[in-house]
Amino acid sequence: MAGESVTMTKLIATRDVYGETLARLGESSQEIVVLDADLSGSTKTNIFAKKFPERFFNMGVSEADMMGTAAGLAAVGKIPFASTFAIFASGRAWEQVRQSIAYPKLNVKIVASHGGITVGEDGASHQAIEDIAIMRAIPNMTVIVPCDGVETRSVIQEIVKYNGPVYVRVARGKFPVVLPEDYKFTMGKGMVVRDGKDATIIAMGLMVSHALEAAAMLEKEGLQIQVINMSTIKPIDRELIVKAAKETGAIVTCEEHSIIGGLGEAVASVVAEECPVPMKRVGIQDKFGQSGLAEELLVHYGLMPKDIEKAVKNVIEKSQSIRVKTLLL
Amino acid sequence: MRFFASLRMTSEGFRVTLRVRFLASLGMTFSCNCFSKIGVINHKKGVGILAKSDVELKPSNTSIDNLKKWAKQLRLDVLMMLNKAKSGHTGGSLSAADIVTALYFYKMRHNPKDPKWADRDRFVLSKGHAAPIQYAALARCGYFSPKELFTLRKLGSILQGHPDMKCTPGIEVCTGSLGQGLSMANGMALALRLDKRPSRVYALLGDGEVEEGQVWEAAMSAAHYKLDNLCAFVDFNGFQIDGAVTDVMNIEPLSEKWKAFGWHVIMIDGHNMGQIIRALDDAETIKSQPTMIIARTVKGKGVSIFEGKYQYHGVPPSDEELKKSFDELGVSADGWPEKVLQ
Ligand SMILES: Cc1ncc(C[n+]2csc(CCOP(=O)(O)OP(=O)(O)O)c2C)c(N)n1
Ligand SMILES: [Mg+2]
Numbered sequence: 001m002a003g004e005s006v007t008m009t010k011l012i013a014t015r016d017v018y019g020e021t022l023a024r025l026g027e028s029s030q031e032i033v034v035l036d037a038d039l040s041g042s043t044k045t046n047i048f049a050k051k052f053p054e055r056f057f058n059m060g061v062s063e064a065d066m067m068g069t070a071a072g073l074a075a076v077g078k079i080p081f082a083s084t085f086a087i088f089a090s091g092r093a094w095e096q097v098r099q100s101i102a103y104p105k106l107n108v109k110i111v112a113s114h115g116g117i118t119v120g121e122d123g124a125s126h127q128a129i130e131d132i133a134i135m136r137a138i139p140n141m142t143v144i145v146p147c148d149g150v151e152t153r154s155v156i157q158e159i160v161k162y163n164g165p166v167y168v169r170v171a172r173g174k175f176p177v178v179l180p181e182d183y184k185f186t187m188g189k190g191m192v193v194r195d196g197k198d199a200t201i202i203a204m205g206l207m208v209s210h211a212l213e214a215a216a217m218l219e220k221e222g223l224q225i226q227v228i229n230m231s232t233i234k235p236i237d238r239e240l241i242v243k244a245a246k247e248t249g250a251i252v253t254c255e256e257h258s259i260i261g262g263l264g265e266a267v268a269s270v271v272a273e274e275c276p277v278p279m280k281r282v283g284i285q286d287k288f289g290q291s292g293l294a295e296e297l298l299v300h301y302g303l304m305p306k307d308i309e310k311a312v313k314n315v316i317e318k319s320q321s322i323r324v325k326t327l328l329l
Numbered sequence: 330m331r332f333f334a335s336l337r338m339t340s341e342g343f344r345v346t347l348r349v350r351f352l353a354s355l356g357m358t359f360s361c362n363c364f365s366k367i368g369v370i371n372h373k374k375g376v377g378i379l380a381k382s383d384v385e386l387k388p389s390n391t392s393i394d395n396l397k398k399w400a401k402q403l404r405l406d407v408l409m410m411l412n413k414a415k416s417g418h419t420g421g422s423l424s425a426a427d428i429v430t431a432l433y434f435y436k437m438r439h440n441p442k443d444p445k446w447a448d449r450d451r452f453v454l455s456k457g458h459a460a461p462i463q464y465a466a467l468a469r470c471g472y473f474s475p476k477e478l479f480t481l482r483k484l485g486s487i488l489q490g491h492p493d494m495k496c497t498p499g500i501e502v503c504t505g506s507l508g509q510g511l512s513m514a515n516g517m518a519l520a521l522r523l524d525k526r527p528s529r530v531y532a533l534l535g536d537g538e539v540e541e542g543q544v545w546e547a548a549m550s551a552a553h554y555k556l557d558n559l560c561a562f563v564d565f566n567g568f569q570i571d572g573a574v575t576d577v578m579n580i581e582p583l584s585e586k587w588k589a590f591g592w593h594v595i596m597i598d599g600h601n602m603g604q605i606i607r608a609l610d611d612a613e614t615i616k617s618q619p620t621m622i623i624a625r626t627v628k629g630k631g632v633s634i635f636e637g638k639y640q641y642h643g644v645p646p647s648d649e650e651l652k653k654s655f656d657e658l659g660v661s662a663d664g665w666p667e668k669v670l671q
Contacts, residue, residue, distance in 0.1 A: 036571075038537060038540075038569050038570045038577055039570060039571070040571050041570065042570075046571075058577050058578065059540075059578065060537065060540035060569070060577050060578025061507050061537050061538055061540040061541050061569065061578075062540045062541055062542060062578070064542055065542060087506070088506070091506075092506065120416075121414065121416040121417070121482040121490050122416075122490040122491065122505070123482070123489040123490035123491050123493070123505065124491075124493070124503075124505075125490070125491040125503065125504070125505030125506050126490070126491070126505065126506075290484070290485075290489060291482045291484070291486060291488075291489045291490040292482075292483065292484030292485070296484045297484070300484065
């Protein structure tokens with residue numbers, strides 16, 4: 001099972017994999033063009049830029065202009081990849097993304113690096129903790145957060161085949177690889193990465209590896225916890241969520257994102273409508289980030305395996321007390 | 330109480346500037362202290378590479394020679410704090426050192442003992458990644474202990490990676506997302522004018538930063554509202570993150586752009602203290618127009634290993650580079666880091 005090997009696996013930055021994969025895809029697809037806003041060294045689009053300088057456009061520090069330009073390129077049939085930090089890709093250019101890209105359903109791939117608080121020392125101004133919420137809210141937009149390097153490679157390959165706007169969040173830091181080398185991403189499908197019957201943890205990004213660690217810890221206490229990698233936040237895999245709710249009776253969501261509007265609320269809306277069971281959202285509790293080392297911030301904001309473990313115990317308790325109550329009725 | 334009066338000829342006639350400075354007990358304007366050797370600040374309380382205790386306030390010595398020494402001290406502070414933080418922006422902090430020195434130690438009316446003094450001049454570091462140079466200036470003015478500089482970018486620090494008005498005394502707004510500072514400076518200038526306050530507003534932008542569309546929206550409105558209590562700088566160091574500004578996204582002709590947007594434009598050498606303070610004085614005489622001082626600078630200015638190298642945009646000095654910097658600045662490394670950090 002993927003969970004056991006977490007501590008032994010290698011660490012890879014998803015942004016590195018994005019850059020390499022994009023440069024490779026540029027060979028086979030002449031229609032791919034890449035835009036960046038003066039952060040190509042950080043987003044790793046500089047690998048593509050070196051290889052295909054004529055298909056790379058550095059727009060300078062002007063994210064809104066970059067998104068509009070990407071829309072224009074797509075309108076003429078290109079497959080533009082537009083990259084910058086997640087906070088600027090989603091926040092600074094939100095209405096350009098909505099109006100110029102998503103509304104006409106143009107084929108623009110926004111790959112945003114430095115998502116979440118693991119940005120670290122730069123602090124709150126650079127830590128995107130609302131990007132999934134605001135991108136999810138836009139009709140026509142697909143939202144993906146790969147959990148590791150293996151998945152990132154597959155995601156980038158797959159979104160080129162899809163015709164429409166996509167927002168992909170990658171990260172600054174190096175994350176553990178949790179998926180097998182031959183893993184293939186399917187848009188809109190979650191994946192069970194660990195089986196269990198007592199509760200389900202649904203996670204995205206780095207939190208998938210933390211969820212697996214939490215599940216391993218809980219196993220020592222005799223609890224069988226299912227873990228789902230929900231890399232497509234939108235459209236979300238309703239079927240898998242309902243199945244998990246029915247079979248395990250309790251759900252914890254984990255995201256390196258605000259608990260408002262992100263994965264947790266996406267899952268909660270399905271659970272509430274289809275099969276209400278106790279739930280808990282592990283995520284950033286409606287607070288801004290701050291400067292600090294990534295590891296310190298994960299602890300500070302309650303995103304560590306032990307925080308997930310606590311949440312799981314809490315929902316299991318709730319679901320048991322509900323079961324007892326229904327038995328008594 | 331001290332009165333400053335100046336009489337100037339402008340294109341529109343004579344302009345009289347009357348400024349009042351109050352004594353310390355009444356919430357006085359900041360005056361910089363005296364010190365002798367760079368890196369070894371001699372004053373009554375602390376001696377060392379860094380003064381350990383608050384710098385004493387003494388009547389200001391705004392001689393160009395003294396300002397240059399302050400600029401050197403701030404550069405030294407920037408290098409030391411970035412080395413300790415192990416991340417942060419070296420190039421853009423150093424290129425702005427002389428401008429920031431002139432603002433805090435010469436031009437601005439402000440009071441470190443009363444950071445919220447209503448009649449203070451405001452400074453907006455729109456290129457927020459250069460926070461270390463502003464933090465050094467604030468610490469040296471006495472807003473907080475220079476010791477705090479070594480908490481830069483650490484969890485719980487009052488010194489966040491980018492300027493944060495909620496955490497740091499003396500910081501006026503939150504910046505770090507480029508392109509937003511000038512709009513906020515405009516808002517302050519409008520409010521201060523409405524309140525009939527004598528305060529002026531200063532802003533510092535990067536040359537890469539002016540690629541942001543919002544900068545030009547703000548440029549338009551500052552001129553439209555005739556914000557003559559506003560004076561902005563562009564730190565024209567020629568580099569942004571991905572390379573030379575001319576290669577990444579050309580911004581020239583820059584002075585013509587600002588002129589066309591209705592600004593009074595002054596071009597200076599941003600490392601010539603005399604030119605900086607003259608431009609600041611001149612800006613105060615301009616009526617019905619905001620002033621833009623375009624300052625030609627060198628990214629990483631002050632230490633040759635960083636000068637003109639865009640690779641040091643967001644890279645802190647290593648231990649070895651810091652040692653070299655001490656040498657080049659003519660500062661003894663004795664006591665670094667033990668004495669400084671204790
Ligand atoms: C809106 C926004 N986009 C991107 C960034 C990332 N960024 C930080 S500094 C920088 C380059 C700025 O260049 P310049 O304004 O010339 O600064 P300086 O050379 O003075 O350091 C960029 C793109 C940011 N902070 N804000
Ligand atoms: Mg620059």
